[in-house]
Amino acid sequence: MNKTMPPEFYKLMEDIQAVDFVLVELSLYLDTHPDDYEAVQQFNYYVKQSKELKKQYEKQFGPLKEYGASYSTYPWSWDDVPWPWQI
């Protein structure tokens, strides 16, 4: 029972990594520049993008986050492979 992830999985994962990386960078920037209005707007723009991409990902490949931060599939698929280091 060997499962191989399709190319769309890698593509979508990388799209999410790119958008989430911008959010990491803007978070650290805003921690020292809390009054930068333009950066806050940009942050919220990418929050929306990230949510949309993750909704699309989770529909195809299952939950990204634990403890109820993502909706569950039936049956429960949180423990399905691959884990991030196995990809």
Add this chain to the structure above:
Amino acid sequence: MWYYEKKLEYPVKVSTCNPTLAKYLIEQYGGADGELSAALRYLNQRYSIPDKVIGLLTDIGTEEFAHLEMIATMVYKLTKDATPEMMKEAGLAPHYANHDNALFYHNAAGNPWTATYIQAKGDPIADLYEDIAAEEKARATYQWIINLSDDSDLNDGLKFLREREVVHSQRFREAVEILKEEKDKQIYF
């Protein structure tokens, strides 16, 4: 509290089965200037630092755990399915004797991780200066590992991690300026 997300911060790739590189890389897993030290150092300093910089320490400390997972991924890929014979050739026989191919929090020389790698002085300037130094030391460590490695996919991930040290150092330097509270007078130059 923290939520785990089932993704890496960066798409880590490794092109060779190469336990020798894993032996060097473990420095950034359980070494003095490694990612475990970094995460624990920053998250622990939060409780006694002025409120203005707690957010930064929280965010950078959390990102360090994402980096720890990237290093673990690299080590895992470099040693996955490596035979005892290959481990031996890489000088990892002593590691194998104790741990098989399991990861362990020690440095490249095999010394186990210790809390003495991190400080918490309670003085905000002393603590932030330590953080800046830690980022520069981690940057240098990544440089030395990249110099030793001939796996270009692995180096791609290592260059990402090195660049993150540069950005973290930048933010800690800004945090010092914020605590100096003379921001408008001289810092834009």
Add this chain to the structure above:
Amino acid sequence: MHTEYKYWYPYISPLDPCPPIKVKSYNTPPNLYLGFQPPSLPQFQPREALFHGTLWPALFSPYPNGREDEVTNE
């Protein structure tokens, strides 16, 4: 613009056993020069940012890069 490397010429003794490295270098990344980051600096696009490890070109520090090109070995 600052340079990513600085160079120095260490003392060489006729009694040194290893063949001498005449010029040594050390890395001086952009965080040493930027000061408090000014607002509205130019940015990379998300995917470019990910692969550079930073959102801002002003903070990007290439490695390894620029060592040999910048120095003349006499």
